[in-house]
Amino acid sequence: MSTTTVGIKLEEQFESEQQQRETAKLGMWTFLATELLLFSGMFISALVIRTLHPDSVTAVALHLKFWIGATNTAVLILSSFCMSVAIESSRLGLQRIMVRAMLLTAALGVLFMCLKGYEYYRDYVEHMTPFLHWRRYELVGDPASRLFTDLYFIITGLHAIHLTIGIGLMLVMSWLASRAGFLQKHQNRIEIVGLYWHFIDLIWMIVFPTLYLLNR
Amino acid sequence: MTPSDYVLRDLEVPPPVIDVPDDYLHADQSLWSWFVTTDHKRIGILYLVSITGFFILGSIAAGLVRLSLVVPDGEIFTNDVYNRLFTLHGVIMVWFFLVPSIPNTLGNFLLPLMIGAKDLAFPRLNLLSWYIFMGASLFTVFVMVWGGVDTGWTFYTPLSTQYSNGWVLAAVFGVIMVGFSSILTGLNFVVTTHKLRAPGMTWFRLPLFVWGNYATSLILVLATPVLTIAMILLFVERAFGLAIFDPDHGGDPVLFQHLFWFYSHPVVYVMVLPGMGVMSELVTAFAYKKIFGYKFIAFSSLGIAAIGFFVWGHHMFYNGESPYAGLTFSLMSFIVAVPSAIKVYNWAATIYKGEIRLDTPMLYAMGWIGLFVIGGVTGLMLASTALDGHVHDTYFVVAHFHYIMVGATVVAFLGGIHFWWPKITGRMYSEPWGRVSALLMFIGFNMTFLPQYVLGYLGMPRRYHVYPPAFQPLNVLSSAGAVVLAAAYIFPMVYLIYSLWYGERAGPNPWEAKGLEWTVPSPPPKHNFETIPTVDFEPYDYPNVIPEA
Numbered sequence: 041m042s043t044t045t046v047g048i049k050l051e052e053q054f055e056s057e058q059q060q061r062e063t064a065k066l067g068m069w070t071f072l073a074t075e076l077l078l079f080s081g082m083f084i085s086a087l088v089i090r091t092l093h094p095d096s097v098t099a100v101a102l103h104l105k106f107w108i109g110a111t112n113t114a115v116l117i118l119s120s121f122c123m124s125v126a127i128e129s130s131r132l133g134l135q136r137i138m139v140r141a142m143l144l145t146a147a148l149g150v151l152f153m154c155l156k157g158y159e160y161y162r163d164y165v166e167h168m169t170p171f172l173h174w175r176r177y178e179l180v181g182d183p184a185s186r187l188f189t190d191l192y193f194i195i196t197g198l199h200a201i202h203l204t205i206g207i208g209l210m211l212v213m214s215w216l217a218s219r220a221g222f223l224q225k226h227q228n229r230i231e232i233v234g235l236y237w238h239f240i241d242l243i244w245m246i247v248f249p250t251l252y253l254l255n256r
Numbered sequence: 257m258t259p260s261d262y263v264l265r266d267l268e269v270p271p272p273v274i275d276v277p278d279d280y281l282h283a284d285q286s287l288w289s290w291f292v293t294t295d296h297k298r299i300g301i302l303y304l305v306s307i308t309g310f311f312i313l314g315s316i317a318a319g320l321v322r323l324s325l326v327v328p329d330g331e332i333f334t335n336d337v338y339n340r341l342f343t344l345h346g347v348i349m350v351w352f353f354l355v356p357s358i359p360n361t362l363g364n365f366l367l368p369l370m371i372g373a374k375d376l377a378f379p380r381l382n383l384l385s386w387y388i389f390m391g392a393s394l395f396t397v398f399v400m401v402w403g404g405v406d407t408g409w410t411f412y413t414p415l416s417t418q419y420s421n422g423w424v425l426a427a428v429f430g431v432i433m434v435g436f437s438s439i440l441t442g443l444n445f446v447v448t449t450h451k452l453r454a455p456g457m458t459w460f461r462l463p464l465f466v467w468g469n470y471a472t473s474l475i476l477v478l479a480t481p482v483l484t485i486a487m488i489l490l491f492v493e494r495a496f497g498l499a500i501f502d503p504d505h506g507g508d509p510v511l512f513q514h515l516f517w518f519y520s521h522p523v524v525y526v527m528v529l530p531g532m533g534v535m536s537e538l539v540t541a542f543a544y545k546k547i548f549g550y551k552f553i554a555f556s557s558l559g560i561a562a563i564g565f566f567v568w569g570h571h572m573f574y575n576g577e578s579p580y581a582g583l584t585f586s587l588m589s590f591i592v593a594v595p596s597a598i599k600v601y602n603w604a605a606t607i608y609k610g611e612i613r614l615d616t617p618m619l620y621a622m623g624w625i626g627l628f629v630i631g632g633v634t635g636l637m638l639a640s641t642a643l644d645g646h647v648h649d650t651y652f653v654v655a656h657f658h659y660i661m662v663g664a665t666v667v668a669f670l671g672g673i674h675f676w677w678p679k680i681t682g683r684m685y686s687e688p689w690g691r692v693s694a695l696l697m698f699i700g701f702n703m704t705f706l707p708q709y710v711l712g713y714l715g716m717p718r719r720y721h722v723y724p725p726a727f728q729p730l731n732v733l734s735s736a737g738a739v740v741l742a743a744a745y746i747f748p749m750v751y752l753i754y755s756l757w758y759g760e761r762a763g764p765n766p767w768e769a770k771g772l773e774w775t776v777p778s779p780p781p782k783h784n785f786e787t788i789p790t791v792d793f794e795p796y797d798y799p800n801v802i803p804e805a
Contacts, residue, residue: 053375053452055788063377063451070443074481081485081515085500088511096506171497184506190498194489 046133046227061228068232072239075202079243082195086250089187096185098255103168103178104192108159109252112152116241119148123237130223130230138230139218145237146210149203156200169193192251199247202240209233279682279779294379295782300365301680302386304673307353307361308749310393314348315745317341321721322704322735330722338721339406340422346409347400347427351434352393354661355523357669358530359476360389360441363469365680367445369773369780370463372454372789377447381440389437396430399423408719410520411487413501413512417494425495432487435480442476445469454772456791460551463771463795467554468533471561475522475529479565483519486512510576517568525564527661528628529557531668532599535621538671539603541769542618543610545800549602556595563592573641574648582641589639596632600625610800615767616690620671623698624664631659634709649719652712655705663701670697670748677752678762682778685755689747697744703737770796 047057054060090097126141163169167178170186171193179185213233216222280297283289290298320341324332333341364382368375376382399405403423407416411431416424449470453462462470490512492498501507540547547553569577569585577585603625612618634656637643647653671694678684707730712718716727723731765774772791776784 052783053373053377053379059451063447066450067378067443067447070446070477071439074439074443074477077478078481078485081482081518082489085489085511085515088508089500092508093506171499173497183504186499186505187502187507190492190500194492194498194500198488 046131046223047225048228049225064228064232065235068235072235075239075243079195079198079246082191082198083246083250086188086191086195089184089191090254093184093187094255096179096182097188099179099182100168100185100188100192101252101254101256103163103166103189104252105159105162106252106256108155108162109248112155113244113248115148115152115155116244119145119152120238120241122148123234127231127234130217130227133223135217135223138223139214142210142214142217142230146207146214149207149210152203153200153207156196195247195251199240199244202243206237206240209236278781279777280782281681281779283782292383294375294383296364296368296376296379296382297680297780297784299382299386300361300363303356303360303364303389306386306390306393307356310348310352310397311745313397314345314353315742317345317348319738319742321345322738324721325723325731326728326735328723328725328728328731330720333721335721336404336406339408339719340400340404342719343405343408343422344397344400347405347431348397349661350409350523351431352389352397354527354665355438355476356389356441357527357665358534358672359445359469359472359526360385362465362534362669362672362676363445363472363530364441366676366773367448367466367469368452369776369784370466370771371449371452371457372772372785372791373448373452374783374785374788376444377452378444382444385437385440385444388440389434392430392433392437396427396434399426399430410516411490412516413490413493413509414503416490417501425491428487428491428494432484432491435484435487438476438480442473442480445473446477449473454788454791458791460554461791461793461795462554463533464536464547464550464553464557465530465533467557468529468531468536471557472526472529474558475526475561475564479519479522479526482515483523486515486519489515510572513572513575514568517571518565521568521571522561522564524657524660525560527665529560531624531665531672532557532596534668534672534675535599535603535624537769537771538617538621538675539606540796540798541675541767542613542615542621543607543800544613544768544798545606545610546798547602547796548605548608549598550795552598553602556598559595560592563588563595567592567639570639570644573644579641586639586641590636593632593636593639596628600629600632614691616685616687616694617671617675617767619691619694620667620674620697623694623701624667624671626698627659627663627667627701631656631663634659647712649717650712651708651716651718654718655708655712658705658708663705667697667701670694673748673752675767676773677755678766679773679778679780681756681759682762683755683759684762684766685759686751689751693744693747693751696740696747700737700740700742700744704734704741705737707731707734707737770798 048060050057050060054063122141122145126138126145129138129141167176168189169175170177170189177186210233213229217230280295290302293299320333321338324330324338324341330338403426405420405422405424405427407420407422407424411424411428449466489500493500493502499505499507501509501512503509536547536553567585567589569581570589573582634652638647638653638656674685674690711727711730714727716723762778764777772789775789
């Protein structure tokens, strides 16, 4: 294990390394603010539907697979821990540990997706897919419950899309970052990707209580 | 042939000295170099060309709408075609012209120049933003022309999810995509303003145009994602039956309106804040006087951006919103007028006892202030719940928002283009034609939209093309005004393009204006500044200052 100097290559529009680092970080944070607002639109819709039809929403919430959701929450927290390890080792120049931590992060992301897929399958088996018009809906006598079920699929689906993008980024980055000299030129890219990963986990920390926990 | 000729021929002739300009326009002249450029100035030009194209398309749709309204019986187009025309006009003008109009053209070009930077923070992202914009907008325009969309630009549910027979899904997809372009540009501007200012360029030395664009970018970044999600929810409801707003299942269509206007009211400030920034530059330069109340103008931009997020409910006073919510939103809408008024008073105080030069940009600026005041004050009328009950969904509303969107945004856009044209192209345009166009714009605009206030007050609803014959004279007057307005748009296109080849060369600072962008040659060199400047002067340090009372 060799400890190399870490740094970044200066782009032409910047005057100093510090300026480039701060700029990249602020750029990512600004982007994450847009992500938060994107999901906020759905969280507020969930609360509105909950206020309009409290009983229907409770009926749906009882059908959600609490333990799968809870396990997935733990999986994501663990993945964020791995990402932190990757970031810290990138700062120290420990390239091999960093790459392995990132691969582990991606693997935990894949585990989340597998559990999520199984959960969708269970929903399908339990007839909780009202938008499939050929399949009977479990709570058919309660039309308003459809709204929350649909929103559950939209929110978790959109989160899954973001997580898939995160896994893709993680794999590409760990491939790029495994090359010699990466940390001398692009160390801060690990931190930027890490911010995204942490934030997608954070979004799930809001999704989980909003859908699974309230009124349970 | 005499021997002396041979001597002459054999003399070594030095190669002719060609003065090759090395500005950003001449750095690489191939067409391809424009499509892969990451130079913020060139991307500004790319945007300028593309949004001008969309403006022409949107104007043609508007012209056809006005043509239809010349006769009261709606004989010229069928109802379906009429609905598609005003939707085409609205969607193109809002998303493909007004939102990107000033920020993505002048803002792109000027922001790094004004703060003393070599480029934006993320130049490649800037180019990506343009490609997303072009892909999304061309796709949407194709969809709306070929298939047609009849929901209006607001896409209200359940019309858009259940009843409309147009190509709603494709158009909604295009609108979602163009939102990403807005977000990327807004993000780039926010980060650039924070991190790329030259040494000595403190926040309170920033030109007010930068403040305006900064406030705009904050709105773009925070509001656009909410439109994206509203449109995604609409899309999946129509496409896959994932009901969220569907009243058949107890869904609330007004929820869609809330989400939609949470974006679409702040986006009005996206249209007007950069225009206000342009005004602050024009008014000081042509009064040749230090701006009055710099900090008030700067903070009022942020104030408008912040308060503008809490007024959206005034679009739903009569759509099932509770009276208490209506009261709150009414109050907030009155409050948001305060920072706008602060700006207008400050500009008036800046002009007061200045050395006023009535060049073309200043004529646009004067017209702007007049139109903005009328648009703003009628906005206050609409913000009062009682009066809104009378004029809700009438031509009064149409006239009001055109005074803001055209009277403020388009006039400021044209004023700004005329002001910075010498900087962008290095050429001067014909001043007499410029003045004629600015005046024509003011006359044509008022002729078109003043009658609509009256029509609305008398009760003509918006979005109908059949109306009582008693309304015909005012409608004909409005349509005639649109012809004048069209001339006011065509003239600048002709003489500005003409000036590219035949205009006089402009020096670095033809208006003797202050600001970093006027210290570099016109057109600016590829990397803006040879060395990054150190700013040791205050903004707008014109010789004339505020007279003592």
